Amino acid sequence: MKNILVTGGAGYIGSHTCLELLNSNYGVTVVDNLSNSSTEPLRRIEELTGKKIDFIQMDIRDYRGLCSLIKEKSFYAVIHFAGLKAVGESVAMPIEYYDNNVYGSLSLFRAMRDNGLNKIIFSSSATVYGNPETVPITEDFPVKAVNPYGRSKLFIEEILKDIAASDSNWKVVILRYFNPIGAHESGRIGESPKGIPNNLMPYITQVAVGRLPELNVFGNDYPTIDGTGVRDYIHVVDLAKGHLSALDNIDRLDSLEIFNLGTGRGYSVLEIVKAFEEESGKKIPYKICSRRPGDVALCYADASKAKALLGWSAKKNINDMCRDSWNWQSKNPAGYCEQ
Ligand code: NAD
Ligand code: UFG
Numbered sequence: 001m002k003n004i005l006v007t008g009g010a011g012y013i014g015s016h017t018c019l020e021l022l023n024s025n026y027g028v029t030v031v032d033n034l035s036n037s038s039t040e041p042l043r044r045i046e047e048l049t050g051k052k053i054d055f056i057q058m059d060i061r062d063y064r065g066l067c068s069l070i071k072e073k074s075f076y077a078v079i080h081f082a083g084l085k086a087v088g089e090s091v092a093m094p095i096e097y098y099d100n101n102v103y104g105s106l107s108l109f110r111a112m113r114d115n116g117l118n119k120i121i122f123s124s125s126a127t128v129y130g131n132p133e134t135v136p137i138t139e140d141f142p143v144k145a146v147n148p149y150g151r152s153k154l155f156i157e158e159i160l161k162d163i164a165a166s167d168s169n170w171k172v173v174i175l176r177y178f179n180p181i182g183a184h185e186s187g188r189i190g191e192s193p194k195g196i197p198n199n200l201m202p203y204i205t206q207v208a209v210g211r212l213p214e215l216n217v218f219g220n221d222y223p224t225i226d227g228t229g230v231r232d233y234i235h236v237v238d239l240a241k242g243h244l245s246a247l248d249n250i251d252r253l254d255s256l257e258i259f260n261l262g263t264g265r266g267y268s269v270l271e272i273v274k275a276f277e278e279e280s281g282k283k284i285p286y287k288i289c290s291r292r293p294g295d296v297a298l299c300y301a302d303a304s305k306a307k308a309l310l311g312w313s314a315k316k317n318i319n320d321m322c323r324d325s326w327n328w329q330s331k332n333p334a335g336y337c338e339q
Contacts, residue, residue, distance in 0.1 A: 003027035003073055004247070005117075007060050007108060008081030009053075010037035012191045013123065013180055015045060016240040017079060019189065022049040024244055029073060031066070032082065033059040035100075036194065040336040044188045060104040066111035077119035077171075077250065079243055080108060083152070086198060087127075087294065090149035101152035102159075109163060119171040121246050122160060124153045126178045126232070126262070126299055135266070136302035139176070139258045146294055157258075164256035171253060173246045178232035178262030178301050180239050182321040183328035190328030191236075192335025200272060201233070201321075205329035208282040215284055217269050219291035224298060228269035232262035232300035235316035235324065245312035253309065262301025263314040272318070279322040280330075 004021055008014045009030030015037075018028050022045065030042060030053055042053050054073075058065045060082050083101045084090070090097040105122075112118060129137050130144035145151040157174055164172045181201040183190030196212070197203045206212045220227035242261045267275070273284050307313045316324075 001025060001027045002076035003029060005070070005073070005075045005078045006030050006081065007078065008032055008083060010034060010039060010042055010055075011081055013177070013236060013239060014079075014081040015041040015189050016184060016236045017081070017243045018042070018053060019045045019049060019184060020237070020240045020244055022051045022053070026247075027054075029054040029056065029069070029075070031056050031058045031060065031069070033057065036084070038336055041189045048186060048188055060108045061100070063107045063111055066108060067115055070111055070115040070117050075117055077121065077247060078108070078112060078117065079121045080105065081123045083123065085149060087147050087149050088198065090152070091147055094148040097148045097152050102155050105156045106159065109159065113163075118167070118169050119250055120160070121173045121175060121243055121250070122156065124157055124174050124176045125150070126176055126260070126301065128154050128157065128176060129299070131296045132299065135298045135300050136264060137260065137300065138302045139260055139305055161256055168255050170255055171250045172256040173250060173253065174256070174258040175242060175246065176258065176260050177239060178234050178260070178299070180236045181233050182235040182237065182316065182324040184237060185324055185327070187324075187327040187331040190325070190332065190335070192332070192337065200269060201325050204273065204276050204284055205325050207284050208276070208280055208326065209329050209333045211333070213285070215273065215286035216289045217286050218289055218295060220288045221291075222297035224268055226268050226270050229295055230266035230268050230298045230300065232264065232266055233272065233318060233321055234262050234314050235321045238314040238316050242306065242310070242312050245306070245310040249310050257309065259306040259310065260301040260303050261306060262303050264301055264303045266298060266300035267318055272322070275318045276322040276326065279319055280326040282326075
């Protein structure tokens with residue numbers, strides 16, 4: 001059995017990926033400092049799969065801790081989710097973001113190198129494309145981050161490129177996620193943001209469940225189908241499976257490859273509201289507000305490279321995403337907090 005070290009595995013995308021890894025007979029060790037999560041999703045994954053997760057509460061900036069762990073276990077590869085991800089917070093706290101994301105990643109890469117572990121899959125983001133000149137976006141589009149969070153992702157990508165160039169034994173896969181939403185179909189694991197959500201889908205589900213009064217739609221004067229922002233929403237289970245495809249193919253790939261993980265289709269805010277209302281049977285009251293600074297009009301992927309090289313494509317549609325988001329939120333109105 002191949003053992004995978006999953007950093008940030010207690011988080012939203014990490015937990016869904018751990019579940020898919022276990023279902024595909026990988027062994028899973030999670031390192032997470034629980035700064036934005038709890039062990040509850042891991043407990044539920046064990047319940048759903050009937051398999052054990054090895055959990056270590058550790059910060060990835062703990063180089064010595066990582067070294068002992070890597071020495072002790074023989075890992076096949078690392079999937080690196082650990083990081084802070086709130087754009088607004090990154091503008092207010094750039095030092096914390098660079099320290100956690102960039103320094104934390106360096107500590108991980110150093111521990112890997114020093115202990116002969118050289119396969120890594122890294123969570124990057126469509127945010128690195130900034131405001132794209134055209135859509136759909138291919139992996140060779142120019143990159144330009146517009147906030148410290150995005151820059152931290154870009155810096156880590158650059159560091160990984162240098163590492164792969166320095167030693168051809170490394171296998172590095174950079175996955176640029178578009179907009180993950182949805183939850184596992186069991187409704188047992190899902191997204192559980194702390195405080196008021198920044199992102200569209202958790203905001204909508206909290207309106208639907210009565211925790212928030214109405215949705216604020218950030219702008220209806222964009223050059224899009226109905227004036228509201230268009231994004232490439234991808235079901236988190238499809239996204240998790242993208243990591244499995246990357247793992248399965250990693251030995252066949254070049255030293256470093258970058259893939260967009262999206263569906264290739266964009267939906268506007270109002271289209272999402274409509275699909276959510278259809279699936280949940282709940283009315284989502286909303287009001288149009290001014291644009292949110294830093295938002296782009298249109299952002300969706302050309303995901304054909306992942307299809308060609310990894311044999312991966314997203315299978316779930318927008319109704320599946322809305323249904324599963326609602327299934328999770330309605331069964332867990334306060335996320336994991338009420339447990
Ligand atoms: P999340 O916050 O739910 O999960 C991240 C996990 O990492 C959390 O459990 C947190 O406790 C842990 N963590 C943070 N810093 C750590 C550290 N220094 N040491 C150990 N653990 C640490 O976020 P997510 O949505 O699951 O995102 C996972 C990754 O994907 C992140 O790197 C994020 O930047 C990236 N990403 C997310 C999105 C999105 O919309 N959710 C989009 C693109 C990229
Ligand atoms: N929106 C609203 N109201 C809200 C929240 C969002 O109208 O309360 C709109 C936004 O203006 C945008 C769309 O809904 O048009 C999607 O917004 P999100 O905040 O859900 O997602 P973003 O595309 O802004 O950004 C997210 C993550 C980034 C990541 C990016 C690509 O927050 O970190 O997806 O993966 F980089």
